[in-house]
Amino acid sequence: MTCKHVAFFVTAMLLSAMVRAQSISVEGEVTHPLKLSAADxxxxxxxxxxxxxRDGKAHHYSGVPVYEILQQAGVTLGPQLRGENMSKYLLVKSGDGYEVLFSLPELDSTFANRVIILADKMDGNPLPAGKGPFRIVVPGEKKPARWIWEVTTMTVRFAK
Structure with missing residues (x-):
């Protein structure tokens, strides 16, 4: 394979990831599956x-509370989040296959004090290339390992 072929392949993969990340699917245990565009x-x-x-530098992130997105999808939250529904979780996937997990109570404002967001801006600007267009930001965690970037899919499931 020549350098031109490698460059073409890498460029095609990057463009493919960018196209995938331009919208987010919300699916699984939801009453209203969503396909949200950047405009939405x-x-x-x-x-x-x-x-x-991860370097300890503070940033201002702007975005939509994940709770609000889940409400729009009809996820069991608020007063209905009890009993067997307490075993539901949210699996968030990125364009490169990375996955992170959240229990529904930690996303629900009636249970938790912090707000986990789907950010589209950092310090007033769109997220940098390779980190956006959407990123989960989890304030208060000692390590940002669940700050997944290039979010493509949010799936609600029962733990079984």
Missing amino acids: ISAMKKVEVVAAD
């Missing part, structure tokens, strides 16, 4: 959180 997310109510990255 941009039109939603935004919040801002200040959180430190």
Whole structure:
């Protein structure tokens, strides 16, 4: 394989990942599966959180609370989040296959004090290449290992 072929292959893979990340699917144990575009997310109510990255540098992230997205999809939250529904979780996937897990109570504002967001801006600017267009930001965690970037899919499931 020549250098031109390698460069073409790498460029095609990067473009493919960018196209996949331009929308987010919300699926699984939901009453209203969603396919949210960047425009859909941009039109939603935004919040801002200040959180430190892995280097300890504080940034201002702007985005939609994950709770709000899950409510729009009809996920069992609030007063209905009890009993067997307490075993539901959210699996978030990125374009490169990385996955992170959240229990529903830690995303629900009636259970938790922090707000986990799907960010589309950092310090007033769109997320940098390779980190966006959407990233989960989890304020208050000592390690940002669940700060998944290039989010493509959110799946709600029962733990069984």
